[in-house]
Amino acid sequence: MTSKNENLAAVLFKANDLRVVNKPMPPPTRDDDVLLRMGRVGICGTDLSYLSKGKMGTEPIVLGHEAAGTVLQCGANVKHLKPGDRVAVEPNLPCHRCEYCMTGRYNLCQLITKVFMSPDKGNLCHYYRHPAAFCHKLPENVSLEEGAFLEPLSCAxxxxxxxxxxxxxxxxxxxxxxxxxxxxxxxxxxxxxxxxxxxxxxxxxxxxxxxxxxxxxxxxxxxxxxxxxxxxxxxxxxxxxxxxxxxxxxxxxxxxxxxxxxxxxxxxxxxxxxxxxxxxxxxxxxxxxxxxxxxxxVFCYANDFKDALELVASGRVNVKALITHRFPLVEANKAFETARSGAAMKVVIACD
CATH class of the missing domain: 3.40.50.720 (NAD(P)-binding Rossmann-like Domain)
Structure with missing residues (x-):
């Protein structure tokens, strides 16, 4: 068990230097954001590429973007979610102003923020803040593990x-x-x-x-x-x-x-x-x-999360069948080594 204020995170300092360290708690939740207690995060090929080649900038980065968690706090403007709701995180955040965004192809937005490319934006951690509009509520019959699969499933x-x-x-x-x-x-x-x-x-x-x-x-x-x-x-x-x-x-x-x-x-x-x-x-x-x-x-996804969720919730796509290995967050290094060894189809890390 970890203390309530301990925010462990899998942080990449340089190529092949991944450490689980305690990060500061996310800043106070903004009006349009939610604070999440992360539950499950999948390891993606992009994560493995960063691990092997190193981060893009000079600062260490928190890895992880295939994720699901539980809402702890809601900003003043958030109406569709409440504390206790379980959500899947859509990690790519478009600008909402350019032609691509306005015509629904926000995956092509030139100003899009990808959480796994920003120093403290990855969600392989205990606590994480994210815009509520890009958090998709999970029905009761969809687990956090399945919720973490909505990101790659949306790509598909x-x-x-x-x-x-x-x-x-x-x-x-x-x-x-x-x-x-x-x-x-x-x-x-x-x-x-x-x-x-x-x-x-x-x-x-x-x-x-x-x-x-x-x-x-x-x-x-x-x-x-x-x-x-x-x-x-x-x-x-x-x-x-x-x-x-x-x-x-x-x-x-x-x-x-x-x-x-x-x-x-x-x-x-x-x-x-x-x-x-x-x-x-x-x-x-x-x-x-x-x-x-x-x-x-084909690049990423745009307006596909809801349909991906419907495929899982209806039982038409069994994403859990792809999970071959599970690890706790404190064993993130072992999880990543397993993922890049070729022995795993999909590795999922438990952050709670």
Whole structure:
């Protein structure tokens, strides 16, 4: 047990220097904010990237952005929440004034604040202050663990929408997903709930493919060294009943994965780039052009949290099936080492 005023937090001081330290309590709650007692926080690939490469600025940063907690205090203007409510935290805070924000695409806001990029804004801690408008109340049948999954699940909802998984297809979408990490598997589950009829997923990791198969993939392909894009594309066609996917989602970001996505997708199809990899990659753009394969980007989410919550609350998407490891906050270093070892699908840290 920790004292009421102890605000332990997982703080990154420099590359591979993560410490659990006691931070000052958040300042008094502003009129539009709530003070939260954090409950569960998931470890994301972005967190692991920061751990390996170091923080962006000169100050130490508090990690964590996939989170859920319990309201302790509400600002004077907060009407939709009260102390005791459990909420999921939407961590990206747009400016509310630019053209992107005003047209509903606030994920593209150039002035957006990402909590995991600001010194004291991460939520892998005991106590955390956040704008109430970006705290989504959880119904009784949704746990804090599931609430912490709404952030990555919202990414998947946004990606599947951008991919248009039922676009122009009478009987549903033949979908290829490259990458069976958390976002890839969540995208698979969302796509299934939104009408995809045949789903094939690829990965280097057999264990992740096995889990993807258990959670609803029709077929899986283990990508091994030496296999060519054409060879893999032929296997994708075989797995999808002799037809190419009309939609492909690359959830890896790796150059080889993006090349496979373009090679495998049928002429006139769509390729959604969901995973974030190197800034520059070499891909067959001319091939995609002459076959009219549309390639487009996907970034974060915008107005997707409520739909993600509905998928969980209704039981259509079982996010808890992805959790392979759980740790208390005081063991944050062990949690992060487990996450980047490749042995885990999803690691969740208990902050309470």
């Amino acid at each position: 909802v946004h990606a599947v929408r951008r991919a248009g998984v039922t676009l122009g297809v009478t009987l549903g979408t033949r979908l290829l997903i490259c990458g069976a990490g958390p976002i890839g598997v969540l995208s698979m589950m969302v796509a299934r709930s939104m009408g995809a009829t045949r789903i094939c997923i690829t990965d280097l990791n057999k264990d992740r493919l096995s889990l993807a198969k258990q959670l609803g993939a029709d077929s899986v392909i283990h990508v091994t060294p030496g296999r060519t894009e054409k060879d893999l594309a032929m296997e994708v066609r075989e797995k999808l009943g002799g037809r190419q996917p009309n939609v492909t989602m690359d959830c890896s970001g790796a150059e080889a994965s993006i090349r496979l996505a373009i090679e495998a997708t049928e002429s006139g199809g769509r390729v959604a780039l969901v995973g974030l990899g190197p800034r520059e990659v070499k891909v067959p753009l001319v091939d995609s052009a002459i076959r009219e394969v549309d390639i487009f980007g």
